[in-house]
Amino acid sequence: MSTSNPWRVLESRKIYDNNWISLTEHQVLNPAGGAGIYGEVHFKNIAIGILPLDADLNTWLVGQYRFPIKEYSWEIVEGGGALNSDPIASAKRELAEETGLIAKHYTEIQRMHLSNSVSDELAIIYLAQDLQLGDSSPEETEELIIRKMPFQEAYEMVMNGKITDSISVAAILKTKILIQEGKV
Structure with missing residues (x-):
């Protein structure tokens, strides 16, 4: 089986655009050759997650109300960075803005696509x-509680199940494994 793109795009039109996202509707032929539409959300920033961890294995969580899901959420420190910017600089900025913490060492532990279906x-x-x-x-735009x-x-x-944010779940589970393996 081939790993190349089996979708054929017949026509595309941008139907929404703001400072953070754009939405494009594609008229497509799917892998089986059937006609259809595919909506694609393009993000104009990279999502940045930062899990602060001190020498005593303490961390800091950020609590805030999340408008899209209409729920309060506990998360690691998160924010965005422009696609063409240095992600470490964005991580440093977000950590300081949200918690006041300054870290001497940053280690990238994960890259992930958050919703690769849309x-x-x-x-x-x-x-x-x-x-x-x-x-x-x-x-x-942030009303935060820091713990x-x-x-x-x-x-x-x-x-x-008290933390459901995907970036936070991935960061915490990956860090737990790194700690168990003696890599942190």
Whole structure:
């Protein structure tokens, strides 16, 4: 079986565009040759996730109301970076803005596509270590609660379904494995 693109695009039109996303509707022939439409959401930023971890294996979670899902959510530090910017610079900015933390060491632990069935959104996740506390400065669109807790507690929140954000789940589970393997 071939790994090349089996879809044939007949026509495309952008039907929505703002500062963060665009939506394109494609008239397509699917892999079996049937006519159809495919909606594609293009993200104009890279999703950045940062899991701060101190020497005592404490981490910081961010709580905030998430408008699209109409729920309060506990997450690792997250934000966005322009597609053409340095993702580490975006990670440093987001960590400082949301928590006031400054990390001396950043390790990329995961790259993942967040919804590859309808969007091209890429997430890059970092483990931030050797931390110092400074002043936070959240954006005006953010009403945040910051909680410092043992990493194990964050892991348990994932396991009991209290953390459902995909970037946070991936970051916490990957970090748990890295800790168990003695790599953190």
